[in-house]
Amino acid sequence: MTFGQDVETRVKEILAEQALIDASDVKTTDTLEDLGIDSLGLVECIFAFEEEFDISIPFNANEPDKSDFDISSVADIVAGIQRLKAEAAG
Amino acid sequence: MNRVVITGAGTINALGQDVPQTLEAMREGRCGIGELEFRDVDRLSIKIGGQVKGFDPEAVFNRQQLSLYDRFTQFTLIAGAEAIAQSGLRFDGELAARAGVVLGTAGGGVSTWDDNYRSVYEDGKNRVHPFVVPKLMNNAAASHLSMQWNLKGPSFTVSTACASSNHAMAQAFQIVRSGMSKAMVTGGSESMLCFGGVKAWEGLRVMSRDACRPFSANRNGMVQGEGAGIFVFEDYDHARARGAEILAEVIGYAMSSDAADIVMPSKQGAARAISGALADAGIARDSVGYINAHGTGTAANDKTECAAVADVFGTHADRLMMSSTKSMHGHLIGGTGAVELLACIMALRDGVIAPTIGYEEPDPECALDVVPNEARDARVDVALSNAFAFGGLNAVLALRRV
Numbered sequence: 001m002t003f004g005q006d007v008e009t010r011v012k013e014i015l016a017e018q019a020l021i022d023a024s025d026v027k028t029t030d031t032l033e034d035l036g037i038d039s040l041g042l043v044e045c046i047f048a049f050e051e052e053f054d055i056s057i058p059f060n061a062n063e064p065d066k067s068d069f070d071i072s073s074v075a076d077i078v079a080g081i082q083r084l085k086a087e088a089a090g
Numbered sequence: 091m092n093r094v095v096i097t098g099a100g101t102i103n104a105l106g107q108d109v110p111q112t113l114e115a116m117r118e119g120r121c122g123i124g125e126l127e128f129r130d131v132d133r134l135s136i137k138i139g140g141q142v143k144g145f146d147p148e149a150v151f152n153r154q155q156l157s158l159y160d161r162f163t164q165f166t167l168i169a170g171a172e173a174i175a176q177s178g179l180r181f182d183g184e185l186a187a188r189a190g191v192v193l194g195t196a197g198g199g200v201s202t203w204d205d206n207y208r209s210v211y212e213d214g215k216n217r218v219h220p221f222v223v224p225k226l227m228n229n230a231a232a233s234h235l236s237m238q239w240n241l242k243g244p245s246f247t248v249s250t251a252c253a254s255s256n257h258a259m260a261q262a263f264q265i266v267r268s269g270m271s272k273a274m275v276t277g278g279s280e281s282m283l284c285f286g287g288v289k290a291w292e293g294l295r296v297m298s299r300d301a302c303r304p305f306s307a308n309r310n311g312m313v314q315g316e317g318a319g320i321f322v323f324e325d326y327d328h329a330r331a332r333g334a335e336i337l338a339e340v341i342g343y344a345m346s347s348d349a350a351d352i353v354m355p356s357k358q359g360a361a362r363a364i365s366g367a368l369a370d371a372g373i374a375r376d377s378v379g380y381i382n383a384h385g386t387g388t389a390a391n392d393k394t395e396c397a398a399v400a401d402v403f404g405t406h407a408d409r410l411m412m413s414s415t416k417s418m419h420g421h422l423i424g425g426t427g428a429v430e431l432l433a434c435i436m437a438l439r440d441g442v443i444a445p446t447i448g449y450e451e452p453d454p455e456c457a458l459d460v461v462p463n464e465a466r467d468a469r470v471d472v473a474l475s476n477a478f479a480f481g482g483l484n485a486v487l488a489l490r491r492v
Contacts, residue, residue, distance in 0.1 A: 040353060043295050056135075061295040062311045062389040 007053070007085070008078045014048045015074065028075040039064075042071065049077075055084040093326035094266045095492060096337040096435065097179070097273075100172025102165050103317030103419045103429050104140035108172055112429070113436050115418065116444040117465045122419050123302060123313050130285040136297045139283050140315030140420025157221050159234065160199030161281035165318035165425075166231035167238060170275060174239055177322035178334055179273060181240045188271040190243035191232045192262040193320075194254030194278030196424030197287065198247075199226030204286040231279050235320075243271050252384070254278050254424030255319065256477035256485035259431070260343040262323045263487070272328045277428035279318035288314065294353070296388050302421070304385035304414035305392050305460045307451035312386045315420025319428025338438045339490045341472070342371025348482025355391055355478050360398035363484035367474060368402075371488040376406045378488075379470035380437040382430045383460075384478045385414020385446065386421055393455040395476065400458070411468065413446040413461040427477040431487070434473040438491040441469050 008028070016023040019035040026035065032042055039061055046059050057080075059067045069084075070076040101108065104122030105115035115122065126139045147156060147164050159167070181189055202225045209215045224230060229247040236245045244265060248258040255278025262276030282288070291297055291314060298311035329336055344366025348359030368375055384395055400407045415433045422429055433444040442465055449462035475487045 043293075046295070047293065059295055060298075060310055062298070062309065066310075 007081055010052055011049065011074065011078050011081065014045055014052065018045050026074060028073065028078070030074050032071060049081055053081055053085055055081065055088050057084065091267050092269055094263050094323050094340045095326050095329050096321050096340065097324045097329050097334045098173035098175070098177030098322035099337055099432060099435060100169035100176070101317065101319045101429055101432060102142060102145070102168045103319070103422065104142055104315050105419050107142070107145060107168070109432060112432060116415060116433055116436060117442055119445045119447045119464055120418060121447055122315070126283060126288070128284055134285065134288055134292065136288055136292050136299060138299070138313055139288070140313060141283050142317055157219065158225055160202045160225050160230060162195055162199060162279045162318070163231040163234050165281060165316070166193065166235055166279040166320060169277065169279070169318040169320040170235045170239070173320045173322050174275065177324065179322060179324070185272055186240045186242050188243040189241050189273045189275070190245035190265070190271065191235045191241050191275045192244070192246060192248065192258045192265070193232045193235070193276065194248045194250070194256070194258035194424045194428065195228055195231065195280055196249055196251045196254050197280060197282050198228035199230060200282045200287045201284040202226035204284045207286070235275060239275070241275060249424065250483040250485070251479035251481055252421065252423055252426060253477035253479035253483050253485045256427035256475065256487055257345060257483070259321070259323070259427065259487060260345060260485055263340050263343055266323050266325055273322060273324045275320060276323055277318065277320035278425040280423045280425035281316045282423060283314060283316045298387065301448050302387040302417045303448040303450060304383065304387040304417050304446050305396070305453060305456040306449045307453035309387045309389070309392065312388050312416070313420045315416070315422045315426070317419070317422055317429060318425050319431060321428070321431065336492045338435050339492045340487060341373065341490045342367050342488040343486060344370055345485045348484070350482055353480050355394040356482060357394050357398045357401065359482055359484050360395060360476070360478050361401045363486040364398060364402045364474065364476065367486040367488045373472055373488065375403050377472045378403070378406070378410055378474055379468065380434065380443055380473040381410060381412040382433045382473065382475045383412045383414040384476045385416055387414070387416065391478065393453070395478065396456045396458055407458060411443050411459050411461050411466070413444055415444050417447040427475055427485070431475055434475050434489050437470045437473050438489060441467055443468050443470070
């Protein structure tokens with residue numbers, strides 16, 4: 001689980017599970033709003049990402065925009081996780 | 091219906107170990123939030139809280155008592171002794187037969203659960219102390235208070251998360267107002283500041299790492315506190331007849347359920363509880379001078395609460411004061427409404443409005459007079475105390491100056 005494609009696949013699967021849709025329907029350009037994931041769903045996803053990739057994601061639900069973790073789109077989330085994984089391995 | 095007054099108050103919390111210390115800290119806008127001190131705190135990402143420090147249980151309770159008293163019970167008994175001593179009531183005969191204890195707590199003996207899970211899971215022990223169950227049960231504090239003070243009337247514990255003690259005090263109020271009892275002991279207590287207690291809260295990602303800044307645009311979450319607030323609610327004529335000092339009158343309450351979301355607050359549910367309390371008390375909305383806010387310092391609560399107050403009070407919302415003392419003592423969860431009732435008593439009796447400290451930047455979504463950073467002298471006739479809990483369960487109390 002160290003390569004970009006694998007991270008993207010797993011992120012899409014986790015988001016799809018939360019959104020109750022098929023993973024193949026999750027596009028990298030989708031926002032959480034597009035996927036119908038609300039703030040509580042997001043907190044669950046963050047937890048799932050941390051468990052899956054063994055990383056710690058700096059995220060405070062009170063100020064999601066200020067957190068040092070971009071959740072604007074699926075692609076941004078994947079990039080953020082890859083960066084945190086690299087730092088953890090670093 | 092009988093009038094109900096408060097004739098005794100007691101507390102222990104991060105601001106002080108009795109009522110005078112706590113009110114002095116509120117007047118001075120002192121912050122009781124600091125670095126948490128307990129085992130494994132280094133494994134937490136949230137390391138601050140409104141912890142009761144400089145408190146040595148062994149100096150107050152003997153070994154047998156400590157084997158039965160979780161920290162939330164210890165807090166309750168200390169605050170209860172102060173409140174009952176101030177009231178001057180002696181519970182015997184008919185008074186004792188009808189007077190009971192209604193308390194709020196969300197977690198009960200959290201640190202007893204935590205210590206004993208650690209013992210059996212982490213340390214691998216196969217035996218626990220025989221009193222684990224009676225120590226951790228949510229009604230332990232109410233029961234010990236009733237035993238210590240001979241309170242033999244209706245006694246029970248209410249658990250509605252962050253609104254627990256407001257729901258509890260509403261019940262005690264109802265019991266005295268209806269004439270079931272001449273006096274009730276009521277309030278709430280909480281002690282979740284242990285590794286497991288804080289770790290559970292961390293999961294929600296709504297906790298601040300640095301400070302509780304209610305209504306400030308740069309607020310970033312709640313900070314937990316611990317402690318207890320206990321009161322004696324008494325029939326007005328009974329209190330007058332014995333010449334008791336009256337701290338304030340409780341004049342009404344309302345409870346509502348959002349029936350909407352398990353964590354997100356609802357403006358309508360909050361507004362129904364606030365307007366319901368005004369209706370129950372039979373008072374005009376423009377008589378309200380002060381509201382002790384739920385004011386948790388989360389993004390969601392503060393803007394919802396301000397919108398609810400604006401809806402209920404209309405133009406009067408701009409003239410009343412609303413502060414959150416959680417900025418000083420933290421969020422005592424099931425005990426929070428009880429400690430916050432002290433700020434209402436101070437406003438009514440002493441004419442001092444406790445501030446919202448840590449206020450740094452105005453938020454257009456919280457554009458009320460939140461009494462930023464410094465206490466204010468003001469004459470207040472009626473005060474409200476808001477509590478809006480997870481699970482959408484709301485309880486608001488209305489008090490009047492006597």
